[in-house]
Amino acid sequence: MASRPAVAAPELALDHVAALSRAAGEDAALLAIRERARALLTPLTLPDRARHLWRYTSPATFLPDGDPSAAAPGDVGPAWRLDESLSAAALLGGGGLRVIEIGADARAAGVVIEDLHRAGVADLLGRVVPAGHGFLEAINTAAWRGGVLVRVPAGVTLEHPIRLRLVAGALSLPRVLVLAGEGSSFEVIEGHVGGGAAARVIGVTEVVAEANANVRYGLVQRWEAGVIGHLTARARVAAGAHAQLSLASFGGAEFKADVGAVLAGEGAAVETFGVAMGGDAQRFDHHTEHIHEAPRTTSNLDFKVALTGAARSAYTGMIRIAPGAAGSEAYQENRNLLLSGHARAESIPELEILTDDVRCSHGATVSPIDPEQLFYLASRGLAPMQAARVIVYGFLDQTLGRLPQTTRERIQALVAARLHTE
Amino acid sequence: MNENARPVFSCNGVHVRIGEKEVVKGVDLAVLPGEVHAIMGPNGSGKSTLANSLMGHPAYALTGTVELGGEDVTALPPDEKARRGMFLAFQYPVAVPGVTVASFLRAAVSAVRGADVPVREFRKELLARMEDLEMDPGFAGRYLNDGFSGGEKKRVEILQLLMLKPRFALLDETDSGLDIDALKVVAKGINAAASNDTGMLLVTHYQRLLNYVHPHVVHVFMDGRIVRSGGPELALELEERGYDWLEPAAVGGV
Ligand SMILES: Nc1ncnc2c1ncn2[C@@H]1O[C@H](COP(=O)(O)OP(=O)(O)OP(=O)(O)O)[C@@H](O)[C@H]1O
Ligand SMILES: [Mg+2]
Numbered sequence: 001m002a003s004r005p006a007v008a009a010p011e012l013a014l015d016h017v018a019a020l021s022r023a024a025g026e027d028a029a030l031l032a033i034r035e036r037a038r039a040l041l042t043p044l045t046l047p048d049r050a051r052h053l054w055r056y057t058s059p060a061t062f063l064p065d066g067d068p069s070a071a072a073p074g075d076v077g078p079a080w081r082l083d084e085s086l087s088a089a090a091l092l093g094g095g096g097l098r099v100i101e102i103g104a105d106a107r108a109a110g111v112v113i114e115d116l117h118r119a120g121v122a123d124l125l126g127r128v129v130p131a132g133h134g135f136l137e138a139i140n141t142a143a144w145r146g147g148v149l150v151r152v153p154a155g156v157t158l159e160h161p162i163r164l165r166l167v168a169g170a171l172s173l174p175r176v177l178v179l180a181g182e183g184s185s186f187e188v189i190e191g192h193v194g195g196g197a198a199a200r201v202i203g204v205t206e207v208v209a210e211a212n213a214n215v216r217y218g219l220v221q222r223w224e225a226g227v228i229g230h231l232t233a234r235a236r237v238a239a240g241a242h243a244q245l246s247l248a249s250f251g252g253a254e255f256k257a258d259v260g261a262v263l264a265g266e267g268a269a270v271e272t273f274g275v276a277m278g279g280d281a282q283r284f285d286h287h288t289e290h291i292h293e294a295p296r297t298t299s300n301l302d303f304k305v306a307l308t309g310a311a312r313s314a315y316t317g318m319i320r321i322a323p324g325a326a327g328s329e330a331y332q333e334n335r336n337l338l339l340s341g342h343a344r345a346e347s348i349p350e351l352e353i354l355t356d357d358v359r360c361s362h363g364a365t366v367s368p369i370d371p372e373q374l375f376y377l378a379s380r381g382l383a384p385m386q387a388a389r390v391i392v393y394g395f396l397d398q399t400l401g402r403l404p405q406t407t408r409e410r411i412q413a414l415v416a417a418r419l420h421t422e
Numbered sequence: 423m424n425e426n427a428r429p430v431f432s433c434n435g436v437h438v439r440i441g442e443k444e445v446v447k448g449v450d451l452a453v454l455p456g457e458v459h460a461i462m463g464p465n466g467s468g469k470s471t472l473a474n475s476l477m478g479h480p481a482y483a484l485t486g487t488v489e490l491g492g493e494d495v496t497a498l499p500p501d502e503k504a505r506r507g508m509f510l511a512f513q514y515p516v517a518v519p520g521v522t523v524a525s526f527l528r529a530a531v532s533a534v535r536g537a538d539v540p541v542r543e544f545r546k547e548l549l550a551r552m553e554d555l556e557m558d559p560g561f562a563g564r565y566l567n568d569g570f571s572g573g574e575k576k577r578v579e580i581l582q583l584l585m586l587k588p589r590f591a592l593l594d595e596t597d598s599g600l601d602i603d604a605l606k607v608v609a610k611g612i613n614a615a616a617s618n619d620t621g622m623l624l625v626t627h628y629q630r631l632l633n634y635v636h637p638h639v640v641h642v643f644m645d646g647r648i649v650r651s652g653g654p655e656l657a658l659e660l661e662e663r664g665y666d667w668l669e670p671a672a673v674g675g676v
Contacts, residue, residue, distance in 0.1 A: 079460055300458055306532075371481070375477075377501060377518070377526075378478075378500040378504065379501075379503075380530035380533070381501055381533035381586070382530065386529070389528065391518060391523055394518055395520055398520040
């Protein structure tokens, strides 16, 4: 057998965890969580590239250059003007929570938007995404800096969305915890912006949906061109609760996302709808997981990818139905549209069905634009570029049409803007 | 119709190849404004190939000349032909999922008229034309041809004809697969376009349509050629006798 070339073991300094925790005003319980995560990382072992999650992207890509626990607070960029109806808003940037606005109704209903460092919720952190989830999640857990807690009490319905804006700096490790109380109903949109050449982001978001809650969570990534980033966003969905996860990926040079939900209680339902648009030399690697742990749970996933230039996309979609999850249903569909001969996409469904009494289906396609569609639109006067735009917009809009209104309109506008610059 | 009118559409010496195979073998046509020509011919004789290639389908290699309003448009791509007033109603319209009939038509109307049509004005016009065609207004919000029945697709092709108001339209079997009510509606649309001076070439298999649309000229098309042209009586004759008596060999190597 040929011997592999020796690869130097990667180094990851995490020397300032305690100082970071102290400076942020955290309690001892939170520091203990950080220290345990740090212990998982020494020595640092990167995941085996043969493992499916890392088959398409090298784990070393996301390693910070320096000690992530030593990152200095940075600039947040221009002020954020809130010109829409929101229940609450928060801006995370430069390693801290900079703006918090809570509407009067939301405040009266007991909605909490708080600095996660000082929120005293160490017991709730890591329940959905534990440090052992993966090495990047462990790095985030040990060294996250700038975090927000969103808590909507039981029974509260919010008319307007909660918007979180996360502005990436040179190195960002944001952390978001969303707690949806029993029977609550609301929409929360996490928008990622900023960055710049070679900026790195390792973010983790946890969403806890208590029984009968209805949470619409949207993750919108539109970093500047050079960003290399990894975002993990996972939900845990209790009995009778409904979670809708929306995903929209536009920016960055290299983006890997891990989005999913555990359907933990009987009758839980999850829908994940997403679009990704890549161009130039962008690299996308999206992984989704729907884990059915309880009986009579349903999940549905529809993810669309459109690529121009020499963009690359890999999608892996896991559906796991545990032995106890009888009577469950799971559907997954991933379609990829290639607008250039140099773009490439792969789509790999992964099913682990461990009980007989289920209904499950999946579909995947990778294809160029249908020339007959182009001819049809051309015969109606649309020039080739415009015809392609109409087709791509329609391709993505079928999925976007299923999102809640505010998120949908926002993403539709981003898609339209992106199509006009292609 | 003016006897001295110049053709709105003409083609001369049109041959079409698909790969190595010649499918259209020399076609000459001249259509005056408001004039309706019917083309009838057996399956596989090349009617759709002729219609698609006249519109500029990139998969077909066309030689000869195609003129629109006296201008040579032979080498123009389909979108430019459309913007100059040419239209093709497809035998098999493709679905464009995610794009609504209304948004698609607004883009098409804006492209063809060369200016954005204000939304309200456009909607009003669209709803009026849909009413003319006895279509449920809900169709405006449906994805173009996605899950439409055969008859619904044909109606939407005629809706586009009425909205885009071309100078010349090729209609490829727009009457196929229609029930009698739908056939009357489609015929009404064709007659409305003709009375607006649109010249038309209808590909059809059925005399039935010609009960409602009165063509000025009927052409019999076999094996890539027009083997006979005549008045509406030719369609009746075909209905009675079929195509056998018109085998290309029998007409002496036309
Ligand atoms: N893309 C193609 N590749 C190969 N052969 C083709 C292609 N398109 C058409 N043909 C062939 O060309 C011939 C003419 O086809 P065309 O569709 O034009 O016939 P048609 O007269 O419209 O028939 P119908 O009445 O059934 O609609 C047929 O033999 C058909 O198989
Ligand atoms: Mg045909």
